[in-house]
Amino acid sequence: MPISFRGLHKRFGPKTVLDGVDLDVRDGECFFVIGTSGVGKSVLIKHLVGLLRPDAGEILLDGREVSRLSERDLYDVRKRCAMVFQNSTLFDSMTCVENVALPLRKHQHLSVSQAATEALRRLDQVHMSEFADAYPAELGDGMRKRVAIARALTLDPSYVLFDEPTTSLDPINARRVDQMIDELAHRLGVTSIVVSHDLVSIFGIADRIAMLYQGRVRVVGTPDELRRSTDPVVQQFIEGRAQGPMEV
Amino acid sequence: MDTDTASLTGIQGFAAKVGGAPLALVSELRGMWSVLARTLYYVVRGRRERGAIVEQMFAIGNKSLFFMTVTMGFIGMILVFQSGLQAQKVVPDYQVLGPLYLKMLVRDLAASIGAMPLATRVGAGIAAEIGSMVVTEQIDALRMCAADPIEYLVVPRFVASLIMTAALLIWAAFVAFIAGMITANLVFEVNFHTFMNATMVEPGDVLIGFTKCVAYGAAIPIVSAYCGLRTFGGSEGVGWATTSAVVNSCLAIIVLNFFISAAGYFVFPT
Numbered sequence: 001m002p003i004s005f006r007g008l009h010k011r012f013g014p015k016t017v018l019d020g021v022d023l024d025v026r027d028g029e030c031f032f033v034i035g036t037s038g039v040g041k042s043v044l045i046k047h048l049v050g051l052l053r054p055d056a057g058e059i060l061l062d063g064r065e066v067s068r069l070s071e072r073d074l075y076d077v078r079k080r081c082a083m084v085f086q087n088s089t090l091f092d093s094m095t096c097v098e099n100v101a102l103p104l105r106k107h108q109h110l111s112v113s114q115a116a117t118e119a120l121r122r123l124d125q126v127h128m129s130e131f132a133d134a135y136p137a138e139l140g141d142g143m144r145k146r147v148a149i150a151r152a153l154t155l156d157p158s159y160v161l162f163d164e165p166t167t168s169l170d171p172i173n174a175r176r177v178d179q180m181i182d183e184l185a186h187r188l189g190v191t192s193i194v195v196s197h198d199l200v201s202i203f204g205i206a207d208r209i210a211m212l213y214q215g216r217v218r219v220v221g222t223p224d225e226l227r228r229s230t231d232p233v234v235q236q237f238i239e240g241r242a243q244g245p246m247e248v
Numbered sequence: 249m250d251t252d253t254a255s256l257t258g259i260q261g262f263a264a265k266v267g268g269a270p271l272a273l274v275s276e277l278r279g280m281w282s283v284l285a286r287t288l289y290y291v292v293r294g295r296r297e298r299g300a301i302v303e304q305m306f307a308i309g310n311k312s313l314f315f316m317t318v319t320m321g322f323i324g325m326i327l328v329f330q331s332g333l334q335a336q337k338v339v340p341d342y343q344v345l346g347p348l349y350l351k352m353l354v355r356d357l358a359a360s361i362g363a364m365p366l367a368t369r370v371g372a373g374i375a376a377e378i379g380s381m382v383v384t385e386q387i388d389a390l391r392m393c394a395a396d397p398i399e400y401l402v403v404p405r406f407v408a409s410l411i412m413t414a415a416l417l418i419w420a421a422f423v424a425f426i427a428g429m430i431t432a433n434l435v436f437e438v439n440f441h442t443f444m445n446a447t448m449v450e451p452g453d454v455l456i457g458f459t460k461c462v463a464y465g466a467a468i469p470i471v472s473a474y475c476g477l478r479t480f481g482g483s484e485g486v487g488w489a490t491t492s493a494v495v496n497s498c499l500a501i502i503v504l505n506f507f508i509s510a511a512g513y514f515v516f517p518t
Contacts, residue, residue, distance in 0.1 A: 082392065
């Protein structure tokens, strides 16, 4: 398995967020992590790239334990494993092209002009080249998301983590983002881990789904297996019912 | 049994309360030390972002100029007016008012008083900017791009603050002196020539004053960046980070003033 979480524990103060998560992600699949808000989905994927350190447990990326690497050693991990943040998280003070060029300048040490040329090409791939000199504040949510995806893909990563990529997007832009993720996984073979609670995305493009509940993995399976699940927690989530066993 | 447990819990609770504050202080100091050490490392070994330092010098220096001029002008007037009033009660001779005021300004007051308003403006700005980047995950995004937030955000502010704080505080001394001289002339009829007497200022005073300028210039961005980087939560967290940056920067200035003044007293006694 290229990505494995083994007995992952994480607490924030008195609150246990991850309480022994075991999970494997296969090569080239579009893997969704679902669950209610605050259940620890984003926390889980941030561990993979060293943005958070676990209290216990281990994380294997291509067989290498990454949770104890130094910040500098993690740069190599982050080169291979990119992340698209929940709110796009573009740098306010930079234009779109500067945002996309930054990983090229820092990871690959390209000159400003070389990085800008490559960044423009990447922006063109997501149909954003005409907004290259615009600042993030001048763009809509969907456009910002596309720039964020261009930035994440600029180093040709083997793995991409998406943190709620369709949140705050209108349905049309949300499906466009889904399409990009789907193409990444199924046409380019890039392994994608998508944190989401957007049911249309989940049942539209996921190869497999893991549901987090009370700090642990409740269930892992294909979309069809989840639909057929008799687990009342899973059923409550996928039916979007307010009443059920799931604690608020 | 229950009573024993309760009393033990009480003692533990008391011990936790008493010991918690010093432990928190030690942890804060360690955090600031870590930011300072990494900043110094990247100042020497890091790669510079083109124009980043100049941009920060403009933000810290030029944009503070008017505020500092007005503040130090009024402070200079108040200091001389109050000193003159007190001196009037003891010796109605204002010949030493100017030289003594200049010595105090050079040795301590211009740097220490001038650094306070600067800490509020610059410190709050740095903490709010970095804190906002923390809560909007921009710091995480920087780390994903292999850009160390210390190297990318703190180093330009640190270098810019070192240069511009020193420059601003020298300007502050000049403004406070001129404002004081005009006040002395208008209120106590001290002529400009008598007031503008630098015979009491010694090289040691200049060295101590300049050391303070540099120390405050280093402390403000380090303390403020540390407060910004440990921001937690949303906009409320940014508010707390900004407040603690201002409070801690002012505290740092006062503590540094004490130690530099004490060291200065032994090396260059007045």
